[in-house]
Amino acid sequence: MATETSRSKIRLSPLDVPKASDVLANELREKILSGEFPEGTPLPPERELVVQTRMSRTTVREALRVLEVQNLVRIKAGRAGGAFVQRPGQDSVADSLELLIRGRRIRPASVHETREAIEPSCARLAALNRTTGDLQRLEAADAAIGSSGTLEAFLQADVDWHVGVATASHNEILTGIMIALSRAVHTVTHTTGLVNDEVRAITLRAHRSVARAIKDKDQDAAGRRMGRHLHASADAAPAPGDQPDR
Amino acid sequence: MATETSRSKIRLSPLDVPKASDVLANELREKILSGEFPEGTPLPPERELVVQTRMSRTTVREALRVLEVQNLVRIKAGRAGGAFVQRPGQDSVADSLELLIRGRRIRPASVHETREAIEPSCARLAALNRTTGDLQRLEAADAAIGSSGTLEAFLQADVDWHVGVATASHNEILTGIMIALSRAVHTVTHTTGLVNDEVRAITLRAHRSVARAIKDKDQDAAGRRMGRHLHASADAAPAPGDQPDR
DNA sequence: ATGCTAGTTTGGGTCAGACCTTTGGACCAG
């Protein structure tokens, strides 16, 4: 069994043979991320890239498609169209987190757990870094909660408020994560949701209380109140033994 | 300036005309996420999809490529190759966060801020949910820190330990985020890093102290100590005015 | 029988070229 077929001691680590389209994609990605291509720059048209790279149009297109999926370029058709450089935003993080949550069947409870882990910190940072513009946005979202509205409108306003707090933290990473979590919560609650007037009133009061702390730059109070708010709404939503996956 | 050129009040939201390849990609993505195609299932070969969907191979390939970038399938060449269904893992979240951090020139300070926001919560959850296997992994990482080693080895071990804590929280979302942040910190520190024996000793002591709390299921202590550890290492690393981008 | 070697098959990767569709602009008619 132990047949050593090699007569030479020369050893090579397994070579990777990258696909041509990946090579191009990587090349372009580097130039984008390094800032060599600032935002909005149009990449050369596909047929132009073909002659420059000596690759086929198929390959060039695949590379561009990859970058598009990664939200590094936006591709428009038609005259004056083409691939335009874009900096990746919080949305792309949100997309991939959404895939993770859906694909892995992550329990809503886990999502909530994550929010409880993160949002108080968001609130603390918001209290530290908020601008007056941030405060206005929070108030606007709250206004939409109290008044009127369908279930859909309520959920949207609630999400807006929480994302607003994250934005006020002026930390783009946390903001991206919160956008993702909010989306997930939104869709889940949409189906599970029982939302009556009492819930609205309670939510509104909690939000206002947190917002006041943020306005007063009181980090501790902001974090503490946000924690309580989340904990309370966790109790309100039924903790389902529905899909006890992991 | 206020020229209202429209005489009609009828408003339509912009219609999207999805690309054929996106239609296919979405279709397949749904079936994957819904669990209809369990992990490891081979999708039909490209040429087979062509006859089933009546699309060209180009289009089919583009769709598959999209799914590959989203980490929903793994594509292998050669006989018995093809596209195999894969559930998205923490890595894909890490990838997109990495793009965000690099592409937006997020300051190392912001990354650290995010860690300080998240890791104490990870530690608290770890204290709640850790298994004995988790504890062993933490010890292993710490062993690698103390002994020997190049700068590279130290950083890797440190990252492993922190990811280990996240893993012990048994919250896949937090784990994914931590993997991403760790990677980012790793590369940054790699260049900036000043790491002497004293730093190693201090790091080791802090880790052990957190690990003990996790072992004892003492949530408060775990969270508190992790917070202090991060705060301390933030001071150790120079707070650079290097790239004060935003 | 054993073990290497050369085909063979299945499937992805790349290429070249044609044609379709979308979009912006220019120009013209009412």
Add this chain to the structure above:
DNA sequence: CTGGTCCAAAGGTCTGACCCAAACTAGCAT
């Protein structure tokens, strides 16, 4: 000022061919 017509640029799709990689298979030589 409005609506039509046409053109050109650029992405989107299709066809069909060929090239490579991987896994199996059949011989052939020892």
